[in-house]
Amino acid sequence: xxxxxxxxxxxxxxxxxxxxxxxxxxxxxxxxxxxxxxxxxxxxxxxxxxxxxxxxxxxxxxxxxxxxxxxxxxxxxxxxxxxxxxxxxxxxxxxxxxxxxxxxxxxxxxxxxxxxxxxxxxxxxxxxxxxxxxxxxxxxxxxxxxxxxxxxxxxxxxxxxxxxxxxxxxxxxxxxxxxxxxxxxxxxxxxxxxxxxxxxxxxxxxxxxxxxxxxxxxxxxxxxxxxxxxxxxxxxxxxxxxxxxxxxxxxxxxxxxxxxxxxxxxxxxxxxxxxxxxxxxxxxxxxxxxx
Amino acid sequence: xxxxxxxxxxxxxxxxxxxxxxxxxxxxxxxxxxxxxxxxxxxxxxxxxxxxxxxxxxxxxxxxxxxxxxxxxxxxxxxxxxxxxxxxxxxxxxxxxxxxxxxxxxxxxxxxxxxxxxxxxxxxxxxxxxxxxxxxxxxxxxxxxxxxxxxxxxxxxxxxxxxxxxxxxxxxxxxxxxxxxxxxxxxxxxxxxxxxxxxxxxxxxxxxxxxxxxxxxxxxxxxxxxxxxxxxxxxxxxxxxxxxxxxxxxxxxxxxxxxxxxxxxxxxxxxxxxxxxxxxxxxxxxxxxxxxxxxxxxxxxxxxxxxxxxxxxxxxxxxxxxxxxxxxxxxxxxxxxxxxxxxxxxxxxxxxxxxxxxxxxxxxxxxxxxxxxxxxxxxxxxxxxxxxxxxxxxxxxxxxxxxxxxxxxxxxxxxxxxxxxxxxxxxxxxxxxxxxxxxxxxxxxxxxxxxxxxxxxxxxxxxxxxxxxxxxxxxxxxxxxxxxxxxxxxxxxxxxxxxxxxxxxxxxxxxxxxxxxxxxxxxxxxxxxxxxxxxxxxxxxxxxxxxxxxxxxxxxxxxxxxxxxxxxxxxxxxxxxxxxxxxxxxxxxxxxxxxxxxxxxxxxxxxxxxxxxxxxxxxxxxxxxxxxxxxxxxxxxxxxxxxxxxxxxxxxxxxxxxxxxxxxxx
Numbered sequence: 001x002x003x004x005x006x007x008x009x010x011x012x013x014x015x016x017x018x019x020x021x022x023x024x025x026x027x028x029x030x031x032x033x034x035x036x037x038x039x040x041x042x043x044x045x046x047x048x049x050x051x052x053x054x055x056x057x058x059x060x061x062x063x064x065x066x067x068x069x070x071x072x073x074x075x076x077x078x079x080x081x082x083x084x085x086x087x088x089x090x091x092x093x094x095x096x097x098x099x100x101x102x103x104x105x106x107x108x109x110x111x112x113x114x115x116x117x118x119x120x121x122x123x124x125x126x127x128x129x130x131x132x133x134x135x136x137x138x139x140x141x142x143x144x145x146x147x148x149x150x151x152x153x154x155x156x157x158x159x160x161x162x163x164x165x166x167x168x169x170x171x172x173x174x175x176x177x178x179x180x181x182x183x184x185x186x187x188x189x190x191x192x193x194x195x196x197x198x199x200x201x202x203x204x205x206x207x208x209x210x211x212x213x214x215x216x217x218x219x220x221x222x223x224x225x226x227x228x229x230x231x232x233x234x235x236x237x238x239x240x241x242x243x244x245x246x247x248x249x250x251x252x253x254x255x256x257x258x259x260x261x262x263x264x265x266x267x268x269x270x271x272x273x274x275x276x277x278x279x280x281x282x283x284x285x286x287x288x289x290x291x
Numbered sequence: 292x293x294x295x296x297x298x299x300x301x302x303x304x305x306x307x308x309x310x311x312x313x314x315x316x317x318x319x320x321x322x323x324x325x326x327x328x329x330x331x332x333x334x335x336x337x338x339x340x341x342x343x344x345x346x347x348x349x350x351x352x353x354x355x356x357x358x359x360x361x362x363x364x365x366x367x368x369x370x371x372x373x374x375x376x377x378x379x380x381x382x383x384x385x386x387x388x389x390x391x392x393x394x395x396x397x398x399x400x401x402x403x404x405x406x407x408x409x410x411x412x413x414x415x416x417x418x419x420x421x422x423x424x425x426x427x428x429x430x431x432x433x434x435x436x437x438x439x440x441x442x443x444x445x446x447x448x449x450x451x452x453x454x455x456x457x458x459x460x461x462x463x464x465x466x467x468x469x470x471x472x473x474x475x476x477x478x479x480x481x482x483x484x485x486x487x488x489x490x491x492x493x494x495x496x497x498x499x500x501x502x503x504x505x506x507x508x509x510x511x512x513x514x515x516x517x518x519x520x521x522x523x524x525x526x527x528x529x530x531x532x533x534x535x536x537x538x539x540x541x542x543x544x545x546x547x548x549x550x551x552x553x554x555x556x557x558x559x560x561x562x563x564x565x566x567x568x569x570x571x572x573x574x575x576x577x578x579x580x581x582x583x584x585x586x587x588x589x590x591x592x593x594x595x596x597x598x599x600x601x602x603x604x605x606x607x608x609x610x611x612x613x614x615x616x617x618x619x620x621x622x623x624x625x626x627x628x629x630x631x632x633x634x635x636x637x638x639x640x641x642x643x644x645x646x647x648x649x650x651x652x653x654x655x656x657x658x659x660x661x662x663x664x665x666x667x668x669x670x671x672x673x674x675x676x677x678x679x680x681x682x683x684x685x686x687x688x689x690x691x692x693x694x695x696x697x698x699x700x701x702x703x704x705x706x707x708x709x710x711x712x713x714x715x716x717x718x719x720x721x722x723x724x725x726x727x728x729x730x731x732x733x734x735x736x737x738x739x740x741x742x743x744x745x746x747x748x749x750x751x752x753x754x755x756x757x758x759x760x761x762x763x764x765x766x767x768x769x770x771x772x773x774x775x776x777x778x779x780x781x782x783x784x785x786x787x788x789x790x791x792x793x794x795x796x797x798x799x800x801x802x803x804x805x806x807x808x809x810x811x812x813x814x815x816x817x818x819x820x821x822x823x824x825x826x827x828x829x830x831x832x833x834x835x836x837x838x839x840x841x842x843x844x845x846x847x848x849x850x851x852x853x854x855x856x857x858x859x860x861x862x863x864x865x866x867x868x869x870x871x872x873x874x875x876x877x878x879x880x881x882x883x884x885x886x887x888x889x890x891x892x893x894x895x896x897x898x899x900x901x902x903x904x905x906x907x908x909x910x911x912x913x914x915x916x917x918x919x920x921x922x923x924x925x926x927x928x929x930x931x932x933x934x935x936x937x938x939x940x941x942x943x944x945x946x947x948x949x950x951x952x953x954x955x956x957x
Contacts, residue, residue: 186758
């Protein structure tokens with residue numbers, strides 16, 4: 001299975017471990033990822049706050065790069081990239097005049113023959129649970145994960161293509177296939193406040209505290225995420241949340257691809273697990289004696 | 292030569308504001324065979340009608356054109372008018388200068404031109420009209436009422452009291468409907484059962500009413516005055532005559548199943564009555580669950596052994612009966628929107644998030660908890676209870692743009708009952724706004740706020756989730772402009788009133804229209820609110836739109852009066868503008884039979900030749916058959932080909948002359 005791969009800015013910088021772990025775990029699943037040649041920033045949240053045209057043009061340029069290299073499906077692991085690329089794709093596909101306007105801006109002829117999908121969705125639908133299960137060499141027995149989808153993966157429901165907008169379940173199923181136990185919890189699709197990370201950090205701390213609290217209530221060992229922004233906030237702000245709201249947290253935040261890699265027997269450092277602020281070492285001792 | 296009178300209406304400024312009446316009158320006077328033209332500010336008024344009558348006499352008119360509004364509005368008015376002046380009522384044609392002209396145009400000159408052309412067309416047709424005589428049919432003086440809720444019960448009783456026979460068909464084993472599930476009713480706090488059960492008993496003992504419960508209508512043929520209806524009486528597995536209603540069988544049945552009547556909060560047996568006061572009191576066996584039907588004939592039979600009257604009959608079969616009715620009242624009620632669509636409220640997963648109807652069963656002394664309000668998850672009494680209004684209603688994202696009308700009131704009532712049952716409790720009500728239009732309704736809501744301390748929060752709930760044994764309800768207070776969070780023990784969702792899920796199927800059986808939400812359509816929203824457009828079929832209660840009990844009872848009474856009005860005369864005058872088959876021209880292809888939506892056409896033999904024939908009593912004059920007839924053997928009375936062709940050609944008369952094209956044969 002050959003897919004276009006759009007890492008986006010985050011996976012080349014702050015979320016390097018997301019990128020590393022994807023590149024390590026996907027070959028076990030016969031997923032061949034071809035990085036979209038000469039990709040550029042998708043614009044993410046600042047782009048469409050400034051100009052609709054700019055936001056569309058940045059995304060369409062990348063979609064065109066994929067189309068030009070016969071990559072009919074593009075996987076965008078970052079939730080913000082996924083949302084932007086998928087929204088832009090839908091908008092220009094449904095409006096021929098808009099498509100030609102944006103093509104003039106970009107200076108290329110994108111025709112709309114590219115599908116944008118999220119890694120989790122491809123893992124669940126194309127790869128399938130049985131294929132994932134058979135790639136497991138070290139089942140994550142006894143580990144309880146709170147799968148956190150965040151606000152962007154399932155929304156808006158008319159654009160995103162997840163199983164359920166309010167209570168998605170496909171990441172939980174994948175975690176289950178790895179031998180771990182997904183917990184039933186309340187904050188799967190709540191927002192972490194990412195766009196306010198710089199302008200209104202106090203809001204982010206409050207939202208992060210609620211998410212961490214909910215995971216703790218559900219007795220989760222760790223939170224599994226699929227978005228670099230969610231990861232930064234949940235990983236980095238645990239001490240800030242404690243200082244402000246008084247609850248102690250020591251909850252490792254893992255990328256879904258890291259969790260898959262672990263179950264496939266990949267090494268701790270190779271998966272970038274050493275890069276997290278909240279170290280998952282103790283957690284892994286509980287589940288995997290060998291680490 | 293015809294003597295045509297043309298009467299041009301101003302309709303106040305509705306027509307005269309856009310159409311230049313003087314120019315129109317001038318032009319009308321020049322049309323051939325028009326011998327009299329006049330205008331009137333309101334032709335439909337008494338004085339307007341008088342002047343038509345006067346003109347008919349003075350100018351010896353034999354045809355009349357009224358150029359005013361749509362025939363849907365006033366054709367009947369003007370037909371009656373010319374009839375009372377001695378003309379055949381079908382020698383009238385209307386030119387629609389309002390809906391088809393003044394209301395849809397702005398340019399005065401163009402609108403005036405069009406008005407003149409419309410009048411010319413009407414004159415062209417009226418010249419060729421022929422007198423028609425209404426068809427007279429006998430009326431079967433027995434009414435069918437569909438649905439045994441409060442609306443159906445009221446309609447059946449009212450018709451019966453007027454002295455006519457009624458068959459009341461209910462698909463559940465008992466009548467009573469949703470009202471029988473309720474505890475108290477707003478705003479008077481009458482006990483619902485106390486005011487309903489006497490009426491249910493009245494239905495049972497009324498000699499004019501035949502009560503068919505556990506039954507459904509399968510087929511309806513015929514038309515007003517003579518409906519032929521097929522009804523399936525489902526096998527009850529209990530002999531209605533022998534059963535004394537003692538309930539021994541229910542005691543002995545070993546199976547415990549979730550009760551539909553209690554919306555899963557309670558249990559029932561496989562042989563059951565939905566509730567103790569059910570009418571009739573004869574139980575029914577659930578054949579999908581009973582061991583005799585699921586495991587084999589020799590199994591269990593505990594009820595049979597227990598029955599002192601020997602009334603259990605496992606061999607009973609469905610019975611299909613046919614009846615003739617003169618009129619039908621549809622009172623099939625409503626269903627409730629499924630809160631599973633709200634994933635953000637738990638999508639039906641949280642035990643302590645219940646629907647308002649579940650709350651109603653809980654607070655009902657005859658309900659599954661004996662009237663105790665509890666958290667279904669652990670049986671404890673709740674302290675903080677959050678009521679969420681508009682769950683489904685007024686939410687386009689969930690497909691229901693309309694207001695369900697009754698939720699504001701019953702939520703207020705439930706908050707009051709909560710406080711009375713649990714004085715330590717606190718009600719929080721999330722609402723978009725409070726709609727309390729109705730006698731004593733606003734006062735009631737005020738009382739619930741001031742005397743019972745219910746806290747109203749204006750805003751929607753965005754999310755509900757569990758935290759331990761509490762529910763966290765998050766929302767906005769849009770008046771204060773802040774996000775709010777309530778830690779609740781119980782959440783009650785005011786789910787939207789929706790149509791019955793199978794209402795489109797019933798509509799097809801009855802041949803009545805329904806709206807995009809599945810509610811049956813009334814003939815006119817203001818002036819004919821309880822009639823369907825199909826003559827002889829009337830609507831009562833919430834099958835037409837969300838209604839509270841007073842509205843349901845009122846519409847039921849109104850529908851009953853309409854039925855009695857039909858039954859008051861022995862004969863029914865039917866519209867004579869229907870299809871007529873010329874047997875000599877008919878080739879017998881019977882394409883018309885295929886396309887007739889009313890099944891009004893049947894096959895006949897004339898001199899051993901196969902031809903089509905139209906039932907006068909069923910035909911509605913829609914004209915579909917005439918359109919498909921290849922041999923032009925079907926004539927629509929009042930809309931014959933020569934009449935229509937001359938009408939179409941009228942505005943092009945001059946062009947046709949110039950082109951030297953002959954006018955179509957008239």
